[in-house]
Amino acid sequence: xxxxxxxxxxxxxxxxxGFAKNFGLPRLIIAGFLLLLFIAAPLVGAxxxxxxxxxINRFSWNAILVLAMVPMVHSGCGLNFGLPLGIISGxxxxxxxxxxxxxxxFSFVIAILIATPIALVLGxxxxxxxxxxxxxxxxxxxxxxxxxxxxxxxxxxxxxxxxANMVWGLAGKGLRTTISLEGYFDKVLANFLQxxxxxxxxxxxxxxxxxxxxxxxxxxxxTKTGTAMTAVGSNPTFAKAAGINVNKIxxxxxxxxxxxxxxxxxxxxxGFGFIQLYMAPFYMALPAVSAILIGGxxxxxxxxxxxxxxxxxxQGIVTMTPTVMNSMIxxxxxxxxxxxxxxxxxxxxxxxKTEATR
Amino acid sequence: xSTKPIxxxxxxxxxxxxxxxxxxxxxxxxxxxxxxxxxxxxxxxSYLLSEIVTRMGRNTFLILSLLIPIMAGMxxxxxxxxxxxxxxxxxxxxxxxQIWGIPGVILAMIISIPFSVLLGLLCGKILNMAKGREMVTxxxxxxxxxxxxxxxxxxxxxxxxPIIHSSIKLPRGYGIRNTVSLLNMRQCIDNLLAINxxxxxIPMLTFIIIAGACLFIIWFRKxxxxxxMRAVGQDMQVARDAGxxxxxxxxxxxxxxxxxxGFGMILYLQNMGNISTYxxxxxxxxxxxxxxxxxxxxxxxxxxxxxxxxxTLFHLMFIVAPQAGAKITGDSMIGEYFRVFVSYGVxxxxxxxxxxxxxxxxxxxxxxxxxxxxxxxxxxK
Numbered sequence: 219x220x221x222x223x224x225x226x227x228x229x230x231x232x233x234x235x236g237f238a239k240n241f242g243l244p245r246l247i248i249a250g251f252l253l254l255l256f257i258a259a260p261l262v263g264a265x266x267x268x269x270x271x272x273x274i275n276r277f278s279w280n281a282i283l284v285l286a287m288v289p290m291v292h293s294g295c296g297l298n299f300g301l302p303l304g305i306i307s308g309x310x311x312x313x314x315x316x317x318x319x320x321x322x323x324f325s326f327v328i329a330i331l332i333a334t335p336i337a338l339v340l341g342x343x344x345x346x347x348x349x350x351x352x353x354x355x356x357x358x359x360x361x362x363x364x365x366x367x368x369x370x371x372x373x374x375x376x377x378x379x380x381x382a383n384m385v386w387g388l389a390g391k392g393l394r395t396t397i398s399l400e401g402y403f404d405k406v407l408a409n410f411l412q413x414x415x416x417x418x419x420x421x422x423x424x425x426x427x428x429x430x431x432x433x434x435x436x437x438x439x440x441t442k443t444g445t446a447m448t449a450v451g452s453n454p455t456f457a458k459a460a461g462i463n464v465n466k467i468x469x470x471x472x473x474x475x476x477x478x479x480x481x482x483x484x485x486x487x488x489g490f491g492f493i494q495l496y497m498a499p500f501y502m503a504l505p506a507v508s509a510i511l512i513g514g515x516x517x518x519x520x521x522x523x524x525x526x527x528x529x530x531x532x533q534g535i536v537t538m539t540p541t542v543m544n545s546m547i548x549x550x551x552x553x554x555x556x557x558x559x560x561x562x563x564x565x566x567x568x569x570x571k572t573e574a575t576r
Numbered sequence: 577x578s579t580k581p582i583x584x585x586x587x588x589x590x591x592x593x594x595x596x597x598x599x600x601x602x603x604x605x606x607x608x609x610x611x612x613x614x615x616x617x618x619x620x621x622s623y624l625l626s627e628i629v630t631r632m633g634r635n636t637f638l639i640l641s642l643l644i645p646i647m648a649g650m651x652x653x654x655x656x657x658x659x660x661x662x663x664x665x666x667x668x669x670x671x672x673x674q675i676w677g678i679p680g681v682i683l684a685m686i687i688s689i690p691f692s693v694l695l696g697l698l699c700g701k702i703l704n705m706a707k708g709r710e711m712v713t714x715x716x717x718x719x720x721x722x723x724x725x726x727x728x729x730x731x732x733x734x735x736x737x738p739i740i741h742s743s744i745k746l747p748r749g750y751g752i753r754n755t756v757s758l759l760n761m762r763q764c765i766d767n768l769l770a771i772n773x774x775x776x777x778i779p780m781l782t783f784i785i786i787a788g789a790c791l792f793i794i795w796f797r798k799x800x801x802x803x804x805m806r807a808v809g810q811d812m813q814v815a816r817d818a819g820x821x822x823x824x825x826x827x828x829x830x831x832x833x834x835x836x837x838g839f840g841m842i843l844y845l846q847n848m849g850n851i852s853t854y855x856x857x858x859x860x861x862x863x864x865x866x867x868x869x870x871x872x873x874x875x876x877x878x879x880x881x882x883x884x885x886x887x888t889l890f891h892l893m894f895i896v897a898p899q900a901g902a903k904i905t906g907d908s909m910i911g912e913y914f915r916v917f918v919s920y921g922v923x924x925x926x927x928x929x930x931x932x933x934x935x936x937x938x939x940x941x942x943x944x945x946x947x948x949x950x951x952x953x954x955x956x957k
């Protein structure tokens with residue numbers, strides 16, 4: 219009897235350890251940390267519903283940028299550190315839409331329409347480059363993104379923009395570092411079907427938009443081409459033997475990722491209310507990368523569920539730590555915690571043995 | 577039957593020239609950029625010369641720290657930022673204890689060693705877990721440790737770690753100010769034994785220290801450990817079969833690199849005269865790596881010559897680009913962004929060239945194997 223009980227306990231313990239190993243210790247710590255924050259929030263006097271609203275809002279801004287990671291992970295191109303390239307297409311779309319004089323919600327549609335061809339062209343070039351350097355994607359992607367951002371810094375000054383709402387007042391040329399979207403597509407998705415219950419408000423429109431894209435991605439991954447993409451990612455030699463054009467599939471995944479990044483930044487801007495130019499896109503890849511990793515993805519495996527869980531956990535920590543920490547110990551350590559958590563998570567994913575020998 | 581001798585060694589001059597250009601495209605490109613920008617910028621040669629000599633003294637030691645991991649086949653060590661942070665922490669302590677001048681610099685170097693070794697060990701261990709993707713991992717490590725550095729310097733110094741003088745503390749009582757002045761230490765090494773030739777100040781002592789580091793690297797290559805490192809860099813599996821402890825060798829190469837980077841950062845900061853506590857180190861890795869690559873180094877091959885050529889060309893571009901940009905477009909920011917773009921662009925190009933070369937070598941090997949097999953089959957027939 220006793221023996222059996224002991225054995226039972228062992229198996230439960232084993233199961234817990236196995237679960238922790240599968241799920242990854244860092245993820246467990248982060249999830250536990252967020253839970254702690256949610257519990258601590260009411261105790262230190264922060265309104266729980268306001269906190270939840272903030273978290274959901276930030277989730278809705280960032281989710282598509284995180285979703286952009288999925289195709290490239292699937293096709294074996296690794297984590298897309300070159301996200302800024304797509305973001306730049308989005309920024310070009312947004313600024314051109316305003317420059318051409320479109321206003322209100324319509325400017326959002328036009329921004330997407332302008333951003334799409336730019337993202338496709340840049341994505342094809344980027345994908346072609348990544349096909350030439352298989353195996354070294356992540357490092358080169360990082361620097362392609364950086365170079366693109368630095369190049370666009372020059373372009374924002376040189377391109378002939380004239381809209382009075384965007385250029386520096388005195389010089390009359392060169393775009394400002396932040397451009398307000400008021401009167402343009404500020405909160406155009408967030409205000410659509412918005413639900414307000416007391417202090418809780420849910421931007422249903424933005425969430426629906428994300429759901430639409432996420433569903434499309436899920437459906438795509440179950441089509442023939444989508445399955446081929448997964449095959450290319452998990453075993454390129456096998457995929458080649460099965461008659462799949464590996465380079466073409468990889469190119470497609472890169473284009474998809476770049477396009478999603480362009481759409482993602484537009485959705486981010488409509489929620490945030492501002493366009494941020496110049497060095498702002500520089501570090502936008504890292505939060506998206508770490509978010510999907512926190513959600514349980516690895517360097518060569520990612521799903522839509524990973525995106526949702528990861529974005530929620532990451533944005534939860536980003537929004538909760540400042541308020542809770544501030545009222546608890548009167549120190550704003552949120553920035554430092556964010557740096558350590560996000561980069562620690564990426565580091566953890568990069569050092570997994572099973573993935574290192576790809 | 578075939579009378580045409582297949583001789584790949586003998587090429588006509590044109591082929592030789594294109595081959596040279598292909599192998600040295602980055603330095604050649606830089607020489608062209610500088611050749612265009614220098615006349616436009618309108619700087620006098622003596623000004624340019626003195627600026628380059630100053631920057632050479634400031635940066636060369638830092639760049640030298642990158643050579644050893646390249647030798648060990650670990651690529652460009654973006655983790656050199658860790659050493660820079662160790663150097664900064666040491667300098668913060670020394671300036672808090674008010675030990676100035678050359679004794680202060682020497683003490684800071686001594687204090688930086690344990691921090692550098694510790695961080696180097698950590699970095700080496702992590703990189704051993706991520707073989708084949710060392711560069712991206714070391715790059716993320718530098719961000720991660722930057723978070724820990726901020727945690728220590730911004731929150732622990734002054735609260736947990738005793739800091740005596742309030743002049744370097746933030747007004748709130750803990751944490752270090754954004755800039756720590758090293759006024760009493762400024763250029764103390766540069767000015768000792770400095771020679772003035774035609775208005776150009778040559779910091780002899782700094783150059784002697786840099787020469788010492790070069791000699792150390794040359795000597796180190798010839799030691800048993802240095803030979804082991806080269807073997808590991810060539811082929812890890814073969815090295816392991818030859819009885820070399822691969823993991824240990826790789827960790828040592830990173831530790832040496834980190835310690836050298838710490839020294840380099842202290843030399844750099846004593847020249848600058850102040851520490852930007854939270855930003856001095858963040859760009860240093862990128863600029864050093866770009867400079868090394870501009871000198872004609874690649875991910876798997878770098879020499880001391882590359883370091884000196886790189887530091888000269890890269891900083892020449894750095895000095896003239898903003899001025900030239902302002903003259904051409906009438907906006908001084910264009911030149912600033914241009915040099916940032918060029919730094920990143922150079923690293924991108926060098927990485928792409930390295931990866932394509934690696935793939936080409938791989939496919940050549942495959943083709944060779946196929947040829948050999950065909951030959952064998954023919955012989956059997």
